[in-house]
Amino acid sequence: MTLTAPAGVRLAEGMALAESHCTEPRPTEVAAYGDDGLLLRVDVPTRHGAEQPHLVHYRRRPDGTWEPAWTLPWGTQALAVPGGYVCVRRADGRTLVELRPADGGPEQLLLSTRGRAGTLALRPGGGWIAVTTSTFGGPGEHPQGLLAGSDAVWAEGSDMTLSHAKQPQGEWQVHLVPLDGTAPRLLTPDVPADLALTGEAAWATPATLFLGVHRHHRRGTRDFGLLSLAVDGGEATRALFSGTVDLCYPVPGPAGQVAYLGTTRRADNEPVSQIACLVGEELGRPVLLAAENGLWQRPVGWDGPRRLVCTAESGPRRGLYLHDLDHGTWTPVPTRASVMNARIHAGRAAVLTSAPDRPPVLEVTGLHTGTGEHVVSAGTPPLPGRLEYRPQRIPGMDGDVASWVCLPDRGRPLGTVVLYHGGPFKSWSEWSWRWNPWPFVACGFAVVLVEPPLSLGYPDAVRTGWRQWRGGIAAGAAAQVEAVRAREGLLDSPLALMGGSFGGYLALTTADSLNPDLVVTHAAPLDLTQVAEGSDVGWQWIREFGDPTEWRPLYQLNSLAPRAVRPGTRVLLSHGLLDGLVPPTETLRTHRALARQGVRSEVAFFRSEAHPLSRPGNIRAWYRWVLSAAADELAPAATASAEETRP
Secondary structure, X not given: OOOOOOOOOOHHHHHHHHHHHHHOOEEEEEEEEEOOEEEEEEEEEOOOOOEEEEEEEEEEOOOOOEXXXXXXXXXXXXEEEOOEEEEXXXXXXXXXXXXXXXXXXXXXXXXXXXXXXXXXXEOOOXXXXXXXXXXXXXXXXXXXXXXXXXXXXXXXXXXXXXXXXXXXXXXXXXXXXEOOOOOOEEEOOOOOOOOEEEEXXXXXXXXXXXXXXXXXXXXXXXXXXXXXXEOOOOOOEEEEOOOOEEEEEEEXXXXXXXXXXXXXXXXXXXXXXXXXXEEEOOOOOOEEEOOHHHOOOEEEEEOOOOEEEEEEEEOOEEEEEEEEOOOOEEEEEOOOOEEEEEEEEOOEEEEEEEEOOEEEEEEEEEOOOOOEEEEEEOOOOOOOEEEXXXXXXXXXXXXXXXXXXXXXXXXXXXXXEEEEOOOOOOOOOXXXXXXXXXXXXXXXXXXXXXXXXXXXXXXXXXXXXXXXXXXXXXXHXXXXXXXXXXXXXXXXXXXXXXXXXXXXXXXXXXXXXXXXXXXXXXXXXXXXXXXXXXXXXXXXXXXXXXXXXXXXXXXXXXXOOHHHOOOOOEEEEEEEOOOOOOOOHHHHHHHHHHHXXXXXXXXXXXXXXXXXXXXXXXXXXXXXXXXXXXXXXXXXXXXXXXXXXXX
């Protein structure tokens, strides 16, 4: 397909760079790390526009360098065990849990299911693993059979979701699986009627397995805690729910305790925060491990029984930290870029890092020496510009924020493209495959990556944005954009505002004051009441804004009417039809309202996508659509502006 562009726009160069993002294998996670090397999950684009997951085994050569040894197609997750790895892969419509020797020898089937696998947890002392699985198509029948003969999925609680209606899932099951290939044992934990398993599991001791659970309340709120399962004691359980934090993402330790990510519960409308927590076998009150400077740390592993390894965001990157439990000190571990994912073993960390201008790189780093060993890097063509980080202080805003600025190497920018990230608790600290700035830079545009209040890494700015999306976050983000444009001499350049999800909300909201020439959004929530009531994660909305009925004025205050976009502006809207987080009708409603008001609105619905754009074929098409629109709308405006200022 040939694309044409106004003079000066290097559309072919931008599309070539976008094309490379859609064809390059994507390292996504360090799946396992042990004595025999490590397994890296890599998602490989297919010629059909989808992705195929692979697990790639890397081993250390005698000279200390690393080499790939074998690859497992359709592998999705893994666990290091003595002598090899337990791997999960999909085959012939089933999910297989297999033992793979480190030398790549024949696999041994341990468990097969038609559902999906959740957690793999090695029992202390070895020999057994716990595996959680969930099957499809279980619940959803009326208890009296009144809906028999129909395709209805029935429920009576407020935890019903559209995703459940589309593909009903059975309850999570827990299997105790021996590594010698003998028959697994199905555990039958005594789960209280008001609780549901989440699929998370971690061993506290060889006799005690912690299972993640949640309690869904009638008013739509949800609490997260755990069940302590006595594996060899009649499978009786004890529940633990903290009065202050939700407990998720367990990381088992070597001394009878498990580390959790704790998220503070909503209290007196105060902003949430995140903190590392410890839970012992006795199920006492969780020990909260506050980090210096309010960093929102998340446990990822252990370096011995008294040192916990966490990640935490600080400014432009997500770092790796060692927490000494005996002395209460936090020590940063040097990394070359922002930590995407890490696994810890024997005093070392296998770390996947990236940055907005650096594709993912896998290294093995000494936790105490800081010395790194390169394993593998994702490939990409040379970048067409330079990146600068701009800390910002905005009047009326609590704490510091920042923006990234990407400038083309050649000539004055033809326009400015502003990218707002989703979330809102996310950041631009990593390389992005979907909202990547460099194809726009290759076309000749400057790109501003805005880090507004509520971005991770700015815990001191959270108060500005909490429950104040329009007056706090959006107002602050617009001020950030204007400050960057003024500093870089871009105030007179044509402007495009873009973003996905929460970023799309910001793009449409800030259009009222920034008057862009182009707006691009994907899966943007605008009517927050409608989104909260229809979202599969409505409990998250209630956590911040409260009950949608009781707090309806607050929801309406932060919602956005499409009239914020001036008539004549070109707007590109898109959404995945399988989205369960933001109902696709939000985008259809917005498109119709914009069209009625004289906005040049276009809309595209991706039939195979959920909330984010994830399939390489769809990402390629999206880039082609958006880059072409940016060339058409920004370049002519830049030419007209230059002619107006010409003497």
